[in-house]
Amino acid sequence: MHAINYEAPKTLKDAVALLAQHGEKGRPLCGGTDLIIQLRAGVRRPDYVVDVKKIPELNQITFDLQKGLRLGAAVPTIQIYENADLLRYFPGLTEAAHLIGSNQIQSRASVGGNLCNGSPAADTTPALIALGAKCRVAGPKGERIVAAENFCTAPGRTVLQPNEILVEFQIPVPAPHSSDAYLRFIPRNEMDIAVVGVGASVTLDLEEDRFTDARIALAAVGPTPIFASKASEALEGKRIDAATIDRACKLAVEQSSPIDDMRGTAEFRRHLVGVLTRRTLAIAIERARMV
Amino acid sequence: MDKKTVVETTINGEQMEFLCEPRQSLLEVLRDVLGMTGSKEGCLTGDCGACTVLVDGRAVCSCLMLGVEAEGHKIETVEGLAQGSKLHPLQQKFLENASLQCGICTPGFLMSAKALLDDNPHPSEAEIRYALAGNLCRCTGYDKIVHAVLEASKASTSKAA
Numbered sequence: 001m002h003a004i005n006y007e008a009p010k011t012l013k014d015a016v017a018l019l020a021q022h023g024e025k026g027r028p029l030c031g032g033t034d035l036i037i038q039l040r041a042g043v044r045r046p047d048y049v050v051d052v053k054k055i056p057e058l059n060q061i062t063f064d065l066q067k068g069l070r071l072g073a074a075v076p077t078i079q080i081y082e083n084a085d086l087l088r089y090f091p092g093l094t095e096a097a098h099l100i101g102s103n104q105i106q107s108r109a110s111v112g113g114n115l116c117n118g119s120p121a122a123d124t125t126p127a128l129i130a131l132g133a134k135c136r137v138a139g140p141k142g143e144r145i146v147a148a149e150n151f152c153t154a155p156g157r158t159v160l161q162p163n164e165i166l167v168e169f170q171i172p173v174p175a176p177h178s179s180d181a182y183l184r185f186i187p188r189n190e191m192d193i194a195v196v197g198v199g200a201s202v203t204l205d206l207e208e209d210r211f212t213d214a215r216i217a218l219a220a221v222g223p224t225p226i227f228a229s230k231a232s233e234a235l236e237g238k239r240i241d242a243a244t245i246d247r248a249c250k251l252a253v254e255q256s257s258p259i260d261d262m263r264g265t266a267e268f269r270r271h272l273v274g275v276l277t278r279r280t281l282a283i284a285i286e287r288a289r290m291v
Numbered sequence: 292m293d294k295k296t297v298v299e300t301t302i303n304g305e306q307m308e309f310l311c312e313p314r315q316s317l318l319e320v321l322r323d324v325l326g327m328t329g330s331k332e333g334c335l336t337g338d339c340g341a342c343t344v345l346v347d348g349r350a351v352c353s354c355l356m357l358g359v360e361a362e363g364h365k366i367e368t369v370e371g372l373a374q375g376s377k378l379h380p381l382q383q384k385f386l387e388n389a390s391l392q393c394g395i396c397t398p399g400f401l402m403s404a405k406a407l408l409d410d411n412p413h414p415s416e417a418e419i420r421y422a423l424a425g426n427l428c429r430c431t432g433y434d435k436i437v438h439a440v441l442e443a444s445k446a447s448t449s450k451a452a
Contacts, residue, residue: 006296006313006359029357036316036355037336049313051360078349102425103403105337107349108356190424191338 001039008051012138012167015055020140020163022048028165029053030074031108033101034117057167058112061086068172073112073165077124078103080111090171091287092180092199092280096127099184102191112166115148118156119193121220125152126199127182129217129227133171139164149217149227175213178203179287181280184219185272187263194220195264198252198276202284204240211235216248216277221256221269228252231277245281252277300361302327303371311358318342320358321368329369329398333427340426343399344368350406350425369398372405380446381405384439392430400426404440413444 009015019026027046029035030053038044052058058074063085071080077097080086086094093111100109100123111124115135128148135146140163148169152158160166174180180201186192197219203212214235216228231251238244258269295310302325311320321327321344330353333341337352344353345367372379381404384390391397400423407414407422414422419440420433428436 001314004313005294006357032355032357032360033337033352036357039314040335049357053360101337102340103406103422104340104343104350104352104425105355107346107351190421 001036002042002045004039004046005048006051007048008054010054012055012057012165015050015052015165016138016140016163018048018050019165022046022050022162024162026050026162028116030058030110030113030116031076031105033105033109034113052165058165063089065173068170071111071169071171073116073168074110075112076107077109077111078106081106089174090127090131090180092182092201092284093124093127093131093171096124096182096184096197096199099123099182111169115151116158116160116166118152118154118158118224120152120155120222120224121194121197122225123182123184123194123197123219125225126197126217126219127180128169128171128199129225130180130182130199130201130215131171131174132201132215133169136167136170137164138167143167145170149225152224155223174201174291175203177206177288177291178213179284179291181283181287183276183280183283185276193263196220196258196269196272196276198273198280200277200280200284202235202281202288204285204288206289209240211238211240211244214248214281216252216281218252218256218273220263221258221273223257226255226257228255228277230255235281240285245278248281249274249277296359298359298362300364300366302366303368309358313357313359315358316354317344317356317358317361317366318353320361321353324358327368327370331395331398333395333399337425338427339396340399340403341396343402343426345402345406348406348409350403352425367402367405369401372401379405380443381408381440384443384446385436388435388439388442390431390435390439396426396428396430400428400436404443407440408444414440416441 026048058072062070080097133148182199184194184197218226231248258266331341333339342353
């Protein structure tokens with residue numbers, strides 16, 4: 001690894017000031033499970049590594065039934081899985097976070113890091129998009145909110161400027177009869193990168209047996225995670241039946257743009273988008289019926 | 292640039308201080324600075340788990356943590372498992388079950404298994420396999436490792452009884 005300077009600011013204000021000072025020469029460090037590998041490989045060569053794990057806003061989970069969820073960007077995924085509120089109200093996001101890597105990775109890796117790394121195959125991004133998550137970003141000129149589906153711009157690239165830092169995710173309290181789910185396909189049992197991932201969130205009108213709201217998002221089938229807006233709109237207001245779900249699956253496949261690579265062919269991935277969309281919707285619907 | 296930093300931490304219950312460059316991983320610090328070569332270098336990408344240590348009770352790949360990040364935390368390594376000449380139940384069961392051949396993955400497996408049993412003293416076989424998914428073994432085929440962890444979990448019960 002090239003020589004680096006290490007800083008560990010204790011406040012958001014200090015972190016923003018440091019990153020503003022360093023610009024392109026600085027990079028935030030959360031769990032390090034992506035960054036340290038990149039540093040070693042010379043893929044990223046910042047002079048300054050700014051450890052954000054001592055900043056309160058990035059390292060806490062707050063949830064209440066009025067304000068919803070504030071998930072700090074640097075919270076290790078194991079803490080998400082151990083949190084009763086998140087397990088109950090956001091099971092899809094929780095299972096997506098829990099799929100990343102191994103126990104060793106879970107102790108360190110964060111949802112914020114997963115998003116900021118900008119991989120189109122990131123497991124938590126479709127779950128965030130499905131939940132309509134907003135990303136709170138802080139910089140020298142102030143703060144801004146970016147919708148999760150707009151965060152990634154190209155493989156490995158995000159809207160984050162060098163002097164900006166992702167603080168937390170803001171997710172509203174789920175409406176009654178809402179739930180989410182995330183599934184991915186990998187060749188092994190654990191540890192792999194998604195060949196295809198699908199996150200879905202639904203809100204149901206149980207009296208009329210219709211979808212009030214639905215959001216579907218896809219991983220690893222495009223240059224960025226994809227919000228399958230057409231598939232999502234195709235569900236809203238419709239009866240919960242096989243024909244409606246079929247249509248949504250077809251539209252999700254149409255909105256995907258996978259490539260052939262070592263993890264799978266484009267044809268196989270398109271097939272998987274349809275299968276996983278159907279399955280995640282089924283799980284989300286079943287969960288939503290019970291709350 | 293890259294000034295050496297003094298880091299204060301607790302390793303295997305002992306308060307320690309070491310000097311390292313920010314670019315040195317915790318694995319490098321343990322092996323090259325502190326001479327604690329029990330933790331092994333396998334892949335340096337967090338895939339094989341040979342470098343697994345416990346940080347505040349949680350299994351972590353020490354190759355993916357900077358030495359400077361250890362400040363203020365509690366680190367446990369394989370060197371801390373045995374109490375003098377008395378082996379940890381996991382070590383004893385690994386020996387009895389022939390759960391190692393070349394032994395390079397073993398420290399990592401022991402630490403992952405310890406993290407599991409400290410948190411879940413009576414795991415099912417499925418839970419054991421899942422918890423050890425981040426540790427790779429080229430020699431044994433895993434079965435004897437899983438068996439050893441199962442037996443160690445039962446051995447602890449009978450000791451307490």
